[in-house]
Amino acid sequence: MIICHCQRISDQDIRAAVDWMRAADPQALITPGKVYRALGKRADCGGCLPLFIDTIGKTAAFRLPEKILRTG
Numbered sequence: 001m002i003i004c005h006c007q008r009i010s011d012q013d014i015r016a017a018v019d020w021m022r023a024a025d026p027q028a029l030i031t032p033g034k035v036y037r038a039l040g041k042r043a044d045c046g047g048c049l050p051l052f053i054d055t056i057g058k059t060a061a062f063r064l065p066e067k068i069l070r071t072g
Contacts, residue, residue, distance in 0.1 A: 003051050006044035013039055014052065015059045022061040030062055 001011050017038040021028050028034075032052055036043055043049065056062055 003055055004041075004043075004048040006048070007036075007039075007041040009036075009039060009041060009048075009052075011055050014055045015061075018056055018059040019061045030056065032056065 003009050003011050003014060014035055017035045018030055021030055021034065021038055032043070032049060035052075035056060
């Protein structure tokens, strides 16, 4: 499903970017801006941000592993 029509970003693109970011740095703070940059894009009108953020939050890799949460 297309999440950002202005930049043609799908939910699959977002999930792949979050998975890649978490694999590269398990403790990384993942934000919408970082996801856009990981995809080589920039937010345009901002109309998609609620759905964009919801998609990020529902991505399994978005959450920090329990081990990190307990040591941090």
